[in-house]
Amino acid sequence: MAEPLIELKGICKQFGGHRVLDQTDLTVYRGEALAIIGPSGTGKSTVLRLIAGLLAPDEGEIFVGGNRRVGLIEDEPDSLHVGMVFQQAALFDSLTVSENVGFSLYQHSRLSRQRIRDLVERSLDMVGLPGIGDRMPAELSGGMRKRVSFARAIMANPANPDDTPDVLLYDEPTAGLDPIASTVIEDLVRHLQIGERGCQSYVMVTHQESTIRRTADRVLFLHSGKVQWEGKTHEIDTTDNPLIRQFFSGSVEGPIHVLG
Known part of the structure; x- marks a missing residue:
C-alpha cells in the first residue's frame, strides 16, 4: 500500500445553517493523482482548504504525514509542505510576473x-x-496566468529542502479556459508530477470531464457531505452508481437534484 500523506477522518464543516461536510472520510496517498468531483456546492473546495490548513473542521481529525493537525497551518507548520493553485490564479496585479512567482522567497x-x-x-x-x-x-x-500560478506553487528555497511541496492542491485549474488552453494546463499538471523538480502527489477539484480523464488516477465523488463513490478513473465508464451515471451524462433526471 502507498503511504498515506493526508487523512481526513469524520470531518464536519458547517457554514451558517448549512452543513457542507458530514462525517467525511478521505485519504490522499503519496504519488497519486486524485480528483475530487461532484455537483457545485458540495464542499469540494472546502476539502482543499481543510487539507491546506486554511480552514479548521468543526468536528473530526486531520492527519498530515501521520501527525494530527491542531488548528490552522498558521498556528503550527505541518511536517509536510502543501502547495495550492487557486482557481482564479490569485496573482498580485501590482507586481510583475517575476515578483509574483518569487514572492515567498x-x-x-x-x-x-x-x-x-x-x-x-x-x-x-x-x-x-x-x-x-x-x-x-x-x-x-x-x-498564462494559470501557468504563472503553477510556477509560484512549485517555487522552493534550495537552502531549505523542506520547502519543496510534498502535495499540490489544484482548485478548478481549467475553469473558464477554452479546450486548447485546457489541454495545455492538463499536460502541464502531468508534467509537473513527473518532472525532476515537480510534485508527485496532487489533489484536484474539477468539473471538466477532459481534465478528470487526463489528469486523475483515482476519483472521489462528493455529494451530500460524504464521499459517495471512489474508484480508478477508467471505472467511471463501467460503474452502475447512479450519481456517477447522472453526473457524466449531464442528465437532469436522477438522484442529483438540479437547483433552480
Whole structure:
C-alpha cells in the first residue's frame, strides 16, 4: 500500500445553517493523482482548504504525514509542505510576473535577489513561459496566468529542502479556459508530477470531464457531505452508481437534484 500523506477522518464543516461536510472520510496517498468531483456546492473546495490548513473542521481529525493537525497551518507548520493553485490564479496585479512567482522567497528567505530571479526563471521555464518575468499579470491571457500560478506553487528555497511541496492542491485549474488552453494546463499538471523538480502527489477539484480523464488516477465523488463513490478513473465508464451515471451524462433526471 502507498503511504498515506493526508487523512481526513469524520470531518464536519458547517457554514451558517448549512452543513457542507458530514462525517467525511478521505485519504490522499503519496504519488497519486486524485480528483475530487461532484455537483457545485458540495464542499469540494472546502476539502482543499481543510487539507491546506486554511480552514479548521468543526468536528473530526486531520492527519498530515501521520501527525494530527491542531488548528490552522498558521498556528503550527505541518511536517509536510502543501502547495495550492487557486482557481482564479490569485496573482498580485501590482507586481510583475517575476515578483509574483518569487514572492515567498523575497519575503521569507535570505537568498540574494539575483538567486531568486534565477530560480523564478527556472520555474517559469518549467511551465513553458520563459522570458516573461517583466510582464504584468494584466498583460497575460487567462491560461498564462494559470501557468504563472503553477510556477509560484512549485517555487522552493534550495537552502531549505523542506520547502519543496510534498502535495499540490489544484482548485478548478481549467475553469473558464477554452479546450486548447485546457489541454495545455492538463499536460502541464502531468508534467509537473513527473518532472525532476515537480510534485508527485496532487489533489484536484474539477468539473471538466477532459481534465478528470487526463489528469486523475483515482476519483472521489462528493455529494451530500460524504464521499459517495471512489474508484480508478477508467471505472467511471463501467460503474452502475447512479450519481456517477447522472453526473457524466449531464442528465437532469436522477438522484442529483438540479437547483433552480
